Amino acid sequence: MATTLQTVSLSTKHHDAVNRQRRIVVQYDAWGQLGLDFQQWLNYRFNYIDDPGSPIDSVWWDIMALGYATYSSKVLEAIPQAGLNKWRE
Numbered sequence: 001m002a003t004t005l006q007t008v009s010l011s012t013k014h015h016d017a018v019n020r021q022r023r024i025v026v027q028y029d030a031w032g033q034l035g036l037d038f039q040q041w042l043n044y045r046f047n048y049i050d051d052p053g054s055p056i057d058s059v060w061w062d063i064m065a066l067g068y069a070t071y072s073s074k075v076l077e078a079i080p081q082a083g084l085n086k087w088r089e
Contacts, residue, residue: 025058035083 028045049056063084069076070084078088 022055023057024055025060026056027060027062030061030063035086038087 048054049059063070068079070079
């Protein structure tokens, strides 16, 4: 049984939509890398983000622990995590 392929013509509007410049948000789950050399980690992460023509608009660092602060806070207790303490310093 032979299959016949059918060609579909796409509109210019469709081609324009497909080829539009996209903007991207990158989310890094940073929890597993806490405590590594911070500058080396940033250099690796931003190596391609800062490339000319990169479509990346935002970078989110996901370091979450409910009820704790990942930063110096007068309200919340700091996350008790040795690697994050090293980065804070």
